[in-house]
Each structure stands twice: as C-alpha cells, then as structure tokens.
Amino acid sequence: MDPNGIRPRLSRVVETLSETRQSNEQLAAEAAREGSDGPAFTELASRFRDRVWRVCFQIMGHADDAADAAQDVLVRMFLQRANFEGRSKYSTWVHGIAVRTCLSLRRARSRRNKRVAVLPGLDLDATEIPSHAADSPQSDGIPLEEMLNTLGDEDRAILVMKYSQDHSYQELSQIFGLSESACKMRVSRAVGRLRARHSG
Template sequence: MQQQLETWVQQAKKGDQQAFYQLYHQFKGRVYAICLRLLADRGQAEDATQEAFVRAWQQLPGFRGDSSFSTWLHSISSRTAVDIWRKNKVMRLVVDEEPEEQGYVDAPEMPQLEQAILRLPSQARAVFVLFALEGYQHNEIADLLGIAEGSSKAQYHRARQLLRSWVDEN
C-alpha cells in the first residue's frame, strides 16, 4: 500500500489527476474529520476539505517527501480549516454572536464524544482538536489561532472539563 501511495504521489506531482483522485479517495475521510471537528459545520467542513485538496494539488510539486504524504496533507488540512475558523471568528466579532451557540451539529449517528466535541465553544473546540487529536503543541496552537499560549492551555482544560461532564450526562 505504501508503495502504491508513493506511486500516486509521484504521478500526481507530474500532473496526473487520476492519481490525485486516488489520493483524494484514500485521504478524504481523514481530511474531512479534521475539518468537521474544527469547524463543527458540515457545509464548511466540506468546503474546507475541497480547499485543502486544492491547496495540496497546488503545493504538491514542492513536496519533497521529508515527512510522509499523510503528515504533509494533515498539516495542510489543519491550516486550511484554521483559516476558515479564523474567518468565522472575525464574523462572530462583527455580528456579535454568542460563541457558545456556534457550530452545533445535530449528528445522532455519531459517537457520543464526537457529538460532544462539536458542541464545544468554538475556541475550546479548536484548541482541543489541534492539541488532543492533531498533536500540535500549545505554542503552535497559539500561533495558528492568534491567541496567547496561556489561553490555549486554559481553553484545553475547559474543553476537557465540558466533555467529561457532557459525556457523563448521557
């Protein structure tokens, strides 16, 4: 499988869209998962997934293979979703909406914890997803989200606390 993956990457680098489709098919679920968990909105997550793959296509000629393709794509996906998250943040400030109400997705088919993550307040959710699921450090998250490192840590603990209480409710 790894060898097949490398072949697709090499072919896609040369402009082969069929090979890129195979990569898309292989990774769309993971990319969508990052986007949905960060944005808590199916429509935005789908847009972000498409955008992440478009960026990957554009940046692929520069992919040197220092990290695995999967890691590289994850990084692009996280950053793409964060870009949209930041735009949403600006919009929230402009329209003065209550952040706690943002992003709730009614998804009864999803596991309990998955649903709870989507219910988290926007910033706590972003920090939690980036730290607990994507493996970023708090200083990196602070840079990505434009917040203080201390805020990142505080939001993470807040997220965990909320998740523990919500999951326990059901």
C-alpha cells in the same frame, strides 16, 4: 480438498494486487509530474477525500464549514503537490494542509460572526451534524464538541490531531511547524485547560 487448485490461484491474485497497489508516497511523486487530469492525483484525492472531511469536521465543528474546508484542502493538495518532498508520510503532509486551512477559515468565521452578532436570532452555526459524526464521547454529561469549543483554535486543532488522528509528537511537529517539545507542551496545556474547565 481443492482438486482444481483454486485457493492457491486466488492467493497469487491477491498477492499480485497487493504488490501493484502503489503507496501514497509513490502516487505523490507521480502526481508532482502530472498535469491537471493525471491519474495519480485522482487516486490520491479518492483515498483522502473522506479522511480530509473527517479532520475538517473535527476542527471546524460544523458540517457546512467542514465541507467548504475539505474542498479547499483538496484544491491546495493539488496546487501544492510538487511541494511534497517525502520527509514525512503523505498523510501527515495532507493533515498539515488541513490544519492550516481550517484554522484560517475558523478565524475568518469568527470575524464574520462578530460582525453580524448584533442581529438578534441569527445563528450562522446552526447546521445539522451528520449522523456518522454525532457519536462523540462525553465527559460528565458535557458533549466533547462543546468542550472543544471552549478552547482556542490552535488548542482544538492539536488535540484533534493528537487524540483523534493519533499522530505522534514527531508528526505533530511536522504538521504545526513546531518542535516536538513545544507540541508536547501545547498538548499538555490544552488538556489542562479542559480539565480545569470541565472537571467536577
């Protein structure tokens, strides 16, 4: 029994809170009109900070590089906030920024590593992987991270977006600026390369 009617009142409170919580797309529209200290973008940054870091870690492969990339992504989210037109989900738009940022940083890191490769014993990538990111599935005893490192940057990024972030091919086309058929072909070829290199 609930003589005081507490449960119905709690249900109404929960429903009210759910109705007042703005969607990412609604916040993005408000953020586009705000100044640098507006509450809408602050809320978006809070919602996406951890997700952006995870995406960056999966593409970059190293914690320090992921932290740098995630910070760049948040800055670009703010600077480009007026560019979101609502043609996709806001999360898809953010992931597009993350992919482009990470690919740019990976290319820069590759050039940097080639320049210092003549120094014996220097490993710029010897960073510790956080415990919450270390539980990667394995195939034939080979860590997934090691498998992904055998792919090119674009192949690695599209597999992360497809199989880790569970994006549809339509969303992949928005993230990578390719047609859906081109995304399907790129995913298929990347998976084929992994199978060729790591199958028994």
